[in-house]
Amino acid sequence: MLGRHARLLALCGLSLLLHLIVIAWLETRISAPLPLIGNPALAVRLTDVTPVAPAPAAPAAALPSPMPALPAPAPVQASVEAAPAPARPAPPQPAGGVAAAEMPSRYRVTVPPSATLRYALRSADGSDGEALLDWQTDGVNYRLALDGITGAIESEGGTDDAGIAPLRARYRLGAGSAAIAFERERGAIVLESLGRSVQDTPGSQDGASVLMQLAGIGLADPDQLQDMVDIYVGRLDGAAVERFQVLGKETVETPLGAMETLHLARAGAARLEVWLAPEQGWLPVQLRATAPDGSVRTQVVKEIRRAPAP
Template sequence: MPLFSFHRPPAAPGEPSVAASAPNGPRRWGRWGRWVGAALIVAGLHWSAMRWIEHAKQPANQPPEQKPPVQVELLTPKPVAPPAPVKPAEPAHVARPAPPKAAPAPAPVQQLAAPEPVLSAATPQPGEPAAASGVAASGAGAASASAPTAAAAAAPAAPAAPASGDKFSVPPTGDLRYDTLVNGVMNQTGTIHWTNDGQHYEMVVSIPLPFVGPYVYSSKGHIDAFGIAPEQYSEKRGRRAADVAVFNRETKQIVYTRTPNSQPLADGAQDRFSVVMQLTSLVRGAPDVYKPGVTRQFSVADNDSSEIWPMETVGDETVQTRDGFVAARHFTRLPRREGDRRKLDIWLAPSLGWLPARILQTEPSGMQVEMLWAGKLQAASAAENNAPGTPDASEETAPAADDASVRP
């Protein structure tokens, strides 16, 4: 018999019994258990999604470090040295050989005077031989004098070459592919369509974005004494109507469809994407100039305004693409004003003919849109891949020959 025993007194007539209230406890805990289980499942799904996003990122290309700019040299826009101004000098060189061809006209006189020195040798007469020899001497003197005269006339034509300026080499025509990433997550493949015939250019950048639609940036114009010269820049984001900026070279004004305002058109002015190819052309022409700390200013127009962009050379870095690691030179746009949150970083690769291997654009909202080199849609020309440094004169003077083999 136990030492202690507890006996519950019987329930009062109006009080519920323990047996009647006992089933409510397990039922209540079962309902809470289902809620807890559902919460754990949702948390597990979120954790799996975050792990998938982390795996989908490209960890090799880290965001650029924010270092304080150390400016070594400031370059401002000035005329470049394109091959076009050299062509007007060619007719002068073609017309120059014509006067020496007409100079041998005294030759018939020399043939008539040739027998007379023979007579003068048999019967030396001081009168006529002197005249004959004088004619022969004058003919020889005229012939000999004509050569220095032609050389003297040709001498001023040689310095007619254009004044020295920035070395400039526009990339040849080609369609370029880029892997696009939005906030580090792999997206669809984007493209850069680039056309250059030596006098005119066109650039169309297409970046697909999920749920929003493609971002399409278009720039077209010509090539002048300051390099790439846009005539019209169009920016279309998703399903929105396109915003257009027109570069009016006659009135020296930039007008916009987004705003009634207009701004002065500066020499060498660019738009947001032509500035990439302008920088590429400058670096292709003189890569040794752009050392770490060298900053170049560009006047750049957006879809509603124009301002100065200081682009600083950061240094040589390594970019990972789908084809492996690529050595590239890093350029970054310095803050244009206090609190400027929009950023632009460009990596130009010498092994790709100094074409962009990586472009990273950071919006004021913090969204990052990245383009990573993924190759060409068509075979590259031999002239583009031969020299990663300064191109030779044949590449600059005859870009149309390269374009014919690569033009889409």
């Protein structure tokens, strides 16, 4: 009986040993790395990623309503008040305490050739007389003598880019006279009888040369004589822009016959009217002055003498 049991124990022990050997052999086969054929080794790093739980859905009642459409911008009103423009600075005053003055437009000017005009003078009281305009120039310098309804004035000077450029004008006053001087480099007109100066500007004239400047404007370009012509004029008591209104074409009867003219008028307390004749080189063939008291004096050309052509 004991022998039988011994044999069973031996068989069980042998069977257990065989199982242990098989298990050990399998473990060595499983743990051995598999051979790689033709591929490089791959390194793999595992990262512990914690999944983020999705936010819970908001209740249906808490969901925002769709955004409403934005309203169109309101149109800019045309009545919006603009910012005021900056004030224009006053023109600089030249040296010597010269007062500033308004500057007129610039015109193209052709200097009229020398000519002497004699006029028949008629006054409101019926008295007759004569008037004279004597213009002498070499194209650069000039001398002018005017004696008529606008007074007795002698003017001399030259020319520049703005046309006739007086340097000195002498006004006869009864038995005496008074003068003004144009100091163009200083930009001043010196009123010698008053002992002071006023501002000068290119294109400025005296009481006589203004008539020849008007003629020169017409000679250069008649289209400039439209609507009005502004000329800065120096006189014994000061200087100012004198505006000549263009009144239109007019036929003037003269001792030399009918002449087609352009009628201009300077308004003011002492009104002056001028008739320029294009066919006579735009010379002033008639002048009329109306005094503040309403009296009228007129001078009409009766003779025109021109210097012989060189």
